Amino acid sequence: MKHLFAVYLLIMALVTYLLRAVPFMVFRRKVRNRFFRSFLYYIPYTVLAAMTFPAVLYATKSPVPAALGTATALFLAYRGKGMVLVSLSACAVALLSGFLIP
Amino acid sequence: MSRGKEYMEGFRNGIPIALGYYFVSFTFGIVGSKNGLLWWETVLISMTNLTSAGQFAGVLIIAAQGSYLEMAVSQFVINLRYSLMGISLSQNTDENFGTGSRAVLGFGITDEIFGVAANRKKPVSRIFFLGLMTLPYFGWTLGTLMGAVLGDIMNESLSDAMGLAIYGMFIAIIVPKVKQERHTLLIVLLAVAISCLLYYVPWFSSLSGGYAAVICAVAASLAGAFFFPVKSPEEQEAAA
Numbered sequence: 001m002k003h004l005f006a007v008y009l010l011i012m013a014l015v016t017y018l019l020r021a022v023p024f025m026v027f028r029r030k031v032r033n034r035f036f037r038s039f040l041y042y043i044p045y046t047v048l049a050a051m052t053f054p055a056v057l058y059a060t061k062s063p064v065p066a067a068l069g070t071a072t073a074l075f076l077a078y079r080g081k082g083m084v085l086v087s088l089s090a091c092a093v094a095l096l097s098g099f100l101i102p
Numbered sequence: 103m104s105r106g107k108e109y110m111e112g113f114r115n116g117i118p119i120a121l122g123y124y125f126v127s128f129t130f131g132i133v134g135s136k137n138g139l140l141w142w143e144t145v146l147i148s149m150t151n152l153t154s155a156g157q158f159a160g161v162l163i164i165a166a167q168g169s170y171l172e173m174a175v176s177q178f179v180i181n182l183r184y185s186l187m188g189i190s191l192s193q194n195t196d197e198n199f200g201t202g203s204r205a206v207l208g209f210g211i212t213d214e215i216f217g218v219a220a221n222r223k224k225p226v227s228r229i230f231f232l233g234l235m236t237l238p239y240f241g242w243t244l245g246t247l248m249g250a251v252l253g254d255i256m257n258e259s260l261s262d263a264m265g266l267a268i269y270g271m272f273i274a275i276i277v278p279k280v281k282q283e284r285h286t287l288l289i290v291l292l293a294v295a296i297s298c299l300l301y302y303v304p305w306f307s308s309l310s311g312g313y314a315a316v317i318c319a320v321a322a323s324l325a326g327a328f329f330f331p332v333k334s335p336e337e338q339e340a341a342a
Binding site (some may be wrong): 005011012013022023024027028031035037038042043047049051054055060070089090091098099 | 182
């Protein structure tokens with residue numbers, strides 16, 4: 001039996017929405033427990049870092065352009081540049097080095 | 103602050119996110135059309151999901167005609183981090199952010215929107231959050247549409263390089279924070295080390311990317327809470 005696009009769409013949207021909204025609606029009080037509060041403090045940064053490394057190195061066919069793009073992003077972010085400049089510079093460096101380095 | 107000002111402050115904070123989303127969702131549009139989806143199907147996924155990694159994984163499952171259960175499990179695992187973000191965001195919302203607003207605006211919890219909201223010094227109001235998610239939603243939808251329509255005629259090295267856009271956004275959120283706080287830097291490096299371990303050690307490498315990210319984040323954050331517990335806002339004020 002062929003699977004229906006509409007059912008796939010419904011599953012994706014519903015699972016993703018419930019994961020976002022339910023804990024946000026249920027956990028209303030400030031967390032007093034210092035351990036749990038500290039745990040939540042680190043979550044955004046550890047999630048994003050784990051999603052970025054090492055996956056970013058495989059965003060382009062050869063790892064060299066991706067590595068140069070990543071280094072550019074790290075440098076510009078360290079220098080306090082904004083999200084768009086950091087992101088687009090990484091893409092531009094990866095693109096250009098992809099042409100120069102086979 | 104008036105509601106209009108509050109909304110506009112969120113709206114302005116959403117501009118860089120929306121630009122980044124435009125490019126990331128452009129690549130998603132390309133992936134959708136390359137995997138045989140119609141342009142409006144790809145756009146509908148973006149409008150109802152508003153998430154990067156989960157959507158990319160979902161399109162691959164659709165293309166492979168995977169089971170509905172596989173779809174549900176993959177979305178659950180990849181997007182589980184939003185639950186942690188929702189709880190974390192709850193720590194920094196103001197008292198008017200009620201259940202109804204949470205049910206509607208919770209849809210807008212993404213990595214970047216959460217990142218900006220969680221970094222805000224003042225408590226996050228629902229008006230600010232609505233302003234913050236407005237432009238990113240349109241950027242995500244429009245980028246998907248453009249990618250789905252134009253992707254076929256685009257050069258492959260260009261679309262590959264644009265794949266770095268989302269990681270650039272992540273880096274722009276992480277680096278300023280770890281530059282200020284040495285303990286956060288150590289915990290982030292630990293998360294990266296675990297992530298590399300899961301990626302390169304053959305026994306672990308069958309884990310999907312979404313599952314691996316959750317394991318790394320939970321393990322590293324537990325270590326952070328154990329070794330470097332953070333002070334509550336009241337304690338920080340008392341120390342200052």
